[in-house]
Amino acid sequence: MSRFAPPPPHPSGATVPALDRDAIPRHLALVMDGNGRWANDRGLPRTEGHREGERALMEVVAGAIDLGIPYVSAYAFSTENWKRSPAEVAFLMNFTGDVMSRQLPTFKEWGIKVRWAGRRPRLWKSVINRLETAERETQDNDVITLTMCVNYGGRAEIADAAVAMARDVQEGRLMPGSITEDMVQRYLDEPQLPDVDLFLRSSGEQRLSNFMLWQSAYAEMMFLDILWPDMDRRVLWRAVEDYAHRNRRYGGAMDQMAPATRE
Ligand code: FPP
Numbered sequence: 001m002s003r004f005a006p007p008p009p010h011p012s013g014a015t016v017p018a019l020d021r022d023a024i025p026r027h028l029a030l031v032m033d034g035n036g037r038w039a040n041d042r043g044l045p046r047t048e049g050h051r052e053g054e055r056a057l058m059e060v061v062a063g064a065i066d067l068g069i070p071y072v073s074a075y076a077f078s079t080e081n082w083k084r085s086p087a088e089v090a091f092l093m094n095f096t097g098d099v100m101s102r103q104l105p106t107f108k109e110w111g112i113k114v115r116w117a118g119r120r121p122r123l124w125k126s127v128i129n130r131l132e133t134a135e136r137e138t139q140d141n142d143v144i145t146l147t148m149c150v151n152y153g154g155r156a157e158i159a160d161a162a163v164a165m166a167r168d169v170q171e172g173r174l175m176p177g178s179i180t181e182d183m184v185q186r187y188l189d190e191p192q193l194p195d196v197d198l199f200l201r202s203s204g205e206q207r208l209s210n211f212m213l214w215q216s217a218y219a220e221m222m223f224l225d226i227l228w229p230d231m232d233r234r235v236l237w238r239a240v241e242d243y244a245h246r247n248r249r250y251g252g253a254m255d256q257m258a259p260a261t262r263e
Contacts (some may be wrong), residue, residue: 004111004143007062014234016066023196025246027071028064028236029212029219032057034203036131041227045093052229058106061146063233065110067240071145071193075211079119079153096150100130107134111143117189118152119160119232147190154213157242161187189213195219198243200236202228220246 022193032053038047057074064072069086076096100114108112115129131148164187168174174183183189196212196219206223208216222230222239 002111002143004141005109007110009063010059010062010233013233014237016063017237017241019067019244021068023240024068024172025220025240025243026069027194027196027198027215028069029196029199029208030057030072030074031199031201031211032058032074032076032083032228032231033201033205033209035229037203038227038229046088047095047179049227049229049256050092054095054103056229056231057099058103059232060236061067061112061144062110063108065144066233067237068173069144069240071147073117073147073149073193073196073212075130075149075152075209077118077150077152077155078210079151079223082122093127097124097130098147100134100148102112104134104137107138107146111141112138113141113143113145114138114148115145115147115190117147117157117193118150119156120151122149144241145193147193149211153210154208154216158184158214160189162179171256185214198222198239200224200239202226202231218248218250220248 035049035053036046037049038052039046042048061072076099076180077092081092084092106112113130114134116128116135127150129152134148161184164172165179165184169176193215196216199208199212199216199219200222201207202224204223204225206221212219220243222242224235224239226235
């Protein structure tokens with residue numbers, strides 16, 4: 001018996017699809033795009049869209065738990081998002097911190113282990129505190145790992161790993177000849193994160209926007225034509241069913257040999 005409560009079922013009564021264990025992605029990457037557009041379409045301030053986005057995130061995490069996905073990474077604020085208006089940056093800083101506090105009881109109840117990936121400099125101290133509190137208070141949870149990517153950038157993560165490796169080489173702790181792909185992985189923000197299997201972006205935009213670049217080398221990409229606040233677990237389940245039918249080759253394609261013909 002798990003010491004954690006399962007998420008409440010979806011109000012529609014929809015049930016999780018039966019899929020083989022090996023058809024379930026191990027790592028789901030989420031680009032939660034479209035909150036602003038969702039609000040604009042309704043004549044609401046962008047901030048209202050972000051609030052609905054929080055509900056959608058928890059709903060998708062519930063669906064991931066139902067499916068048995070062990071790792072979900074959510075892109076909450078990129079290293080490039082500082083270019084947004086000062087008012088929106090301030091809102092997003094406060095909002096992200098508040099999400100972490102507001103959802104902490106649910107993280108604990110559902111057994112979610114929270115991790116933070118991203119750069120420390122420039123990130124508001126109040127946000128770092130609440131991310132670190134959530135990390136500390138959920139560290140023994142083992143139902144799912146939710147990595148909140150805040151002040152995160154894929155290039156920044158790789159560049160920071162390069163700096164750390166260069167420092168270790170300079171100080172004699174690392175031999176240049178031992179820098180393999182596995183070694184680079186060890187210097188990333190969250191070295192234990194497996195490769196992304198399913199990369200899901202809402203709102204119809206078809207780009208990575210600097211998310212999980214290293215980890216997504218062989219990710220299956222899915223771009224959904226719905227805005228993030230309209231996401232729910234049923235959409236995730238359909239996406240995973242689609243994923244389960246994809247033919248992943250990792251570069252190892254084999255020609256289909258024509259059957260030998262007899263003379
Ligand atoms: C990347 O697109 C998208 C993000 C970094 C996600 C932003 C998400 C939020 C602000 C909502 C956070 C929600 C919760 C619940 C914490 P981009 O706009 O940075 O990149 P682009 O300009 O290439 O589209």
